[in-house]
Structures are given as C-alpha cells and as structure tokens.
Amino acid sequence: xxxxxxxxxxxxxxxxxxxxxxxxxxxxxxAGTLVFGAIIAYVVVNVFYLPPVELTGRFNILWLLPxxxxxxxxxxxxxAEVFWLALTRGPRLRNAVVAVELRSHSDFLVTATGHAIxxxxxxxxxxxDRSTSTLYLHCLNVTSSGDAEVVRRDVLATEAWLVRIMxxxxxxxxxxxxxxxx
Numbered sequence: 134x135x136x137x138x139x140x141x142x143x144x145x146x147x148x149x150x151x152x153x154x155x156x157x158x159x160x161x162x163x164a165g166t167l168v169f170g171a172i173i174a175y176v177v178v179n180v181f182y183l184p185p186v187e188l189t190g191r192f193n194i195l196w197l198l199p200x201x202x203x204x205x206x207x208x209x210x211x212x213a214e215v216f217w218l219a220l221t222r223g224p225r226l227r228n229a230v231v232a233v234e235l236r237s238h239s240d241f242l243v244t245a246t247g248h249a250i251x252x253x254x255x256x257x258x259x260x261x262d263r264s265t266s267t268l269y270l271h272c273l274n275v276t277s278s279g280d281a282e283v284v285r286r287d288v289l290a291t292e293a294w295l296v297r298i299m300x301x302x303x304x305x306x307x308x309x310x311x312x313x314x315x
Contacts, residue, residue: 144178146188147174147178148171148174148175148178151170151173151174151177151178152167152170152171152174155167155169155170155173155174156170188241188299189239189241189299189300189301189302189304190301191299191300191301191302192298192299193297193298193299196294196297196298197298199294200294200295200298203294204249204252204253207253208252208253208254211253211254211255212254214254214255214274215254215255215273218273218274222274226273226274227274227275227276228271228272228273228274228275229271229272229275229276229280229281230259230269230270230271230272231269231270231272231275231281231284231285232267232268232269232270233267233268233269233270233284233285233288233289234265234266234267235266235267235268235288235289235292236266236289236292236293236296236304236307236308236311237266237292237296237300237301237304238266239300239301239304240263241299242292242295242296242299242300242304243261243263243266243268244261245295245299246268246288246291246292246295247261247268249291249295250268250270250288250291255272255273255274256270256271256272256273256284257270257271258270259271268288270284270288272284293308296308
C-alpha cells in the first residue's frame with residue numbers, strides 16, 4: 134500500500150512537537166536527547182501514517198491574551214464548582230454525555246477546542262467524530278436539556294475564541310457572518 138509523500142515542511146510542526154514531547158518525557162533537553170528525539174520523530178512520521186498538521190498561517194496575539202484570561206477564570210471557577218459538588222452532592226451527582234457539533238472542520242481547531250475544554254475541570258472529551266467535527270463530552274452536573282445547551286454554548290464560545298486566534302480566514306469570515314446574523 135502506498136501513500137502520498139508529505140513534504141518535510143508540512144511535517145515540521147509535528148516533528149518539532151514530537152521532539153519537545155521526547156525531551157519532556159526524558160526531562161532532558163540536552164542536544165543529544167533532542168537529536169535522538171528528532172531521529173525517532175522523523176521515523177515515526179515516515180513509517181506510521183499520521184495526517185499532516187495543517188496550520189492556518191495566521192495567529193492573532195490580541196485575541197490570545199484575553200483568551201488566556203478567560204481560560205484561567207473558567208479554570209478557577211470550574212475547580213471551585215467541582216470541589217463544591219464533590220463535597221455537597223458526592224455520588225448523587227448527575228452527569229451526561231453532550232454532543233457538540235463545531236463550526237470548523239479543521240483538525241487543528243477541533244483538537245485545540247477539545248483540549249481547551251478538557252483542561253477545565255467538569256468536562257472531558259470522550260470522542261471526536263472527524264467527519265462532522267462533533268465533540269462528545271462527559272460533563273458533570275448536567276440534569277436537563279437546558280444544562281446541556283449551556284455546555285454547547287460554552288464549547289462553541291471557546292471554539293469562536295480559537296478561530297479568532299488561529300482559525301483560517303474562511304473560518305473567521307464564517308464566524309463573523311454568523312455573529313452578524315445574530
């Protein structure tokens with residue numbers, strides 16, 4: 134079985150990421166460790182099929198800074214809420230799996246959105262349907278369809294922030310058009 138050859142420049146972000154992970158796993162960022170990690174990363178991306186990481190070519194730091202602030206506020210609030218729910222409700226807590234169909238079909242943005250959501254306590258991405266860009270989340274304290282809708286709005290808001298930061302121009306235009314319709 135043959136596959137299309139992907140140019141090294143396209144694979145470079147993945148190779149760099151794998152080298153950094155290698156260094157972090159060994160807790161050693163010396164030249165020897167990083168060179169060996171680069172060799173392993175190059176072999177991995179050429180032997181095992183991984184879809185190429187397609188970056189959008191745009192990055193807006195003016196949206197990144199407020200996103201980080203929003204993320205930290207949500208992180209602290211969610212941590213306090215999970216702590217309170219564990220103390221007061223314990224095993225009687227109701228949970229749900231909530232499906233959220235994202236706007237963007239970019240693997241990069243779907244992954245970034247899933248990670249941003251999973252890092253905040255109280256929700257965890259269980260599955261991703263790449264064909265429809267749908268995230269399936271396990272969420273704490275969801276007892277009604279209204280609670281599920283709040284989760285969906287929050288995930289879509291997180292995705293919107295990420296589109297503004299690093300989405301494609303088409304995704305950004307689509308987001309702006311959607312906001313104008315509202």
